[in-house]
Amino acid sequence: MYWAASCGGCEISVLNIGDKLLDVDAAYDVAFWPVAADFKYDDVRGYPDGYIDVCLYNGAVRNSENEEMAHLLRQKSKVLVAFGSCAYEGCIPALANLTTKEAIFRSVYQDNPSIDNPDGVFPQPVSEVPEGVLHIPEFYETVKSLDQVVPVDYTIPGCPPEPEQIWAVLEAVTAALTAGAELPPAGSIVGAGTVAVCEECSLEKNEKTIERFYRPYEITPEPELCLLEQGILCMGPATRGGCGALCPQVGMGCRGCYGPLDDVEDQGAKMLSAIASVVDVGAPDEEEAELEEKIAAAMDTLADPAGTFYRFSMSKSLLQRARPDGGRPTGGRPTGGRPAE
Amino acid sequence: MSEQYEPVIVGFLCNWCSYRAADLAGTSRLHYAPNMRPIRVMCTARIEPQFVLKALRDGADGVLIAGCHPGECHYVEGNIKALRRHILLKQMLRQLGVEEERVQIVWASASEGNLLAQAVDRMTEELRDLGPLRWKQTVLSGNGHGKPASVAPTAVAEEV
Ligand code: SF4
Ligand code: SF4
Numbered sequence: 001m002y003w004a005a006s007c008g009g010c011e012i013s014v015l016n017i018g019d020k021l022l023d024v025d026a027a028y029d030v031a032f033w034p035v036a037a038d039f040k041y042d043d044v045r046g047y048p049d050g051y052i053d054v055c056l057y058n059g060a061v062r063n064s065e066n067e068e069m070a071h072l073l074r075q076k077s078k079v080l081v082a083f084g085s086c087a088y089e090g091c092i093p094a095l096a097n098l099t100t101k102e103a104i105f106r107s108v109y110q111d112n113p114s115i116d117n118p119d120g121v122f123p124q125p126v127s128e129v130p131e132g133v134l135h136i137p138e139f140y141e142t143v144k145s146l147d148q149v150v151p152v153d154y155t156i157p158g159c160p161p162e163p164e165q166i167w168a169v170l171e172a173v174t175a176a177l178t179a180g181a182e183l184p185p186a187g188s189i190v191g192a193g194t195v196a197v198c199e200e201c202s203l204e205k206n207e208k209t210i211e212r213f214y215r216p217y218e219i220t221p222e223p224e225l226c227l228l229e230q231g232i233l234c235m236g237p238a239t240r241g242g243c244g245a246l247c248p249q250v251g252m253g254c255r256g257c258y259g260p261l262d263d264v265e266d267q268g269a270k271m272l273s274a275i276a277s278v279v280d281v282g283a284p285d286e287e288e289a290e291l292e293e294k295i296a297a298a299m300d301t302l303a304d305p306a307g308t309f310y311r312f313s314m315s316k317s318l319l320q321r322a323r324p325d326g327g328r329p330t331g332g333r334p335t336g337g338r339p340a341e
Numbered sequence: 342m343s344e345q346y347e348p349v350i351v352g353f354l355c356n357w358c359s360y361r362a363a364d365l366a367g368t369s370r371l372h373y374a375p376n377m378r379p380i381r382v383m384c385t386a387r388i389e390p391q392f393v394l395k396a397l398r399d400g401a402d403g404v405l406i407a408g409c410h411p412g413e414c415h416y417v418e419g420n421i422k423a424l425r426r427h428i429l430l431k432q433m434l435r436q437l438g439v440e441e442e443r444v445q446i447v448w449a450s451a452s453e454g455n456l457l458a459q460a461v462d463r464m465t466e467e468l469r470d471l472g473p474l475r476w477k478q479t480v481l482s483g484n485g486h487g488k489p490a491s492v493a494p495t496a497v498a499e500e501v
């Protein structure tokens with residue numbers, strides 16, 4: 001299991017399978033798992049091609065190191081699994097695609113109040129020091145998903161994937177490797193449902209008509225009622241189920257971590273579309289200019305649409321990132337650079 | 342650039358009004374910019390935001406949505422839904438650096454061929470002014486994977 005650009009929660013989620021870990025241990029030898037045991041990249045380089053039965057690659061591809069490891073692990077593994085939302089679709093690290101490498105470097109190494117960098121020193125992939133030449137990974141402009149870099153056999157969505165789902169996948173793969181059971185077709189999304197989170201959600205659903213959105217701190221939700229109906233943004237309608245609708249059932253709108261449903265290319269666009277049916281502002285008999293103004297005011301209550309709709313799927317979205325030059329600011333608010341407040 | 346840049350506009354036109362408006366503009370031999378590639382849809386509500394994003398990604402410089410005036414949609418509120426999507430999509434596109442002028446919506450009834458022609462003319466000029474979008478070439482390529490990053494770290498250091 002490899003930890004690329006991610007928070008590491010996926011690594012922990014594997015431990016959440018509990019005593020099933022003993023079954024995993026009985027069926028597999030660990031070939032590489034830096035977070036749990038002492039392995040070096042050179043160990044992997046030394047393995048013959050296809051030596052690793054199953055590789056769980058967790059994390060997005062953000063720098064040259066992640067990319068190099070993606071190629072290496074692809075070559076050395078029989079089955080390569082994009083494990084979790086970052087590897088699958090970019091996830092939180094890919095929200096950086098709304099800004100640029102340059103802006104990130106400036107914030108992190110220059111403008112941050114706790115930083116003192118009078119000489120404007122920025123990380124360089126290659127630098128000469130008295131002791132010799134230092135190489136560090138190159139930081140890329142755009143965060144990509146694993147399958148945008150190498151072919152992937154299976155994808156387990158989720159941020160992080162739920163333990164039952166992880167176990168179900170490991171069990172199936174183990175059965176295939178040891179008892180000759182059939183593997184799901186390559187390219188499949190495994191360890192997840194095929195219907196939307198809404199279908200798994202037990203909250204009471206009525207016709208949804210809202211006039212504005214509320215941010216979580218602005219409202220205390222009714223416990224038994226669909227959150228979207230109460231004006232709390234919930235990605236349930238545009239998100240693949242499989243988690244059992246964990247978040248909405250405890251009063252927190254689904255963030256969308258299981259990604260889009262089958263046959264949907266762009267989860268954010270799907271959600272945007274769903275919202276237009278829910279926001280009940282503007283009627284056919286209104287004057288055209290007034291109509292536009294009213295709708296715009298209602299939509300304005302939805303903070304940070306790009307960051308919200310693509311919280312997990314930015315890398316896999318149709319546009320994939322913001323224009324690095326930010327476009328020409330035309331509509332009052334500046335574009336690009338930073339997500340709007 | 343010696344030749345004038347010709348923006349490509351993908352037009353999604355409602356079958357009941359704006360598609361006929363375009364027809365009328367044609368049959369009445371109105372002169373207007375030839376930059377729009379029309380696509381007929383049954384109602385503006387049929388236009389999923391995915392269509393718009395795909396057009397922008399795949400080479401369009403702008404997208405024009407044209408449909409029945411509010412109150413005249415054949416499916417009653419289809420165009421109101423389309424307007425809601427459009428407004429929210431524009432708010433989101435702003436964050437992605439896509440200028441407002443690149444995605445527009447107009448209402449043109451079957452008898453308003455001139456209105457549609459004017460909208461296409463105006464939009465063509467606005468896009469010409471903004472310059473090409475070329476999403477794949479300028480945004481999605483050369484962004485650091487396996488190639489030098491578009492902002493070389495040394496350049497960052499020098500600039501500051
Ligand atoms: S709370 Fe969310 S997941 Fe549950 S029904 Fe409403 S929109 Fe769907
Ligand atoms: S409810 Fe949504 S955000 Fe929460 S775990 Fe399920 S898919 Fe992820």
Ligand code: FES
Nearest residue numbers: 355384408414415
């Ligand atoms: S039928 Fe023309 S916009 Fe709906």
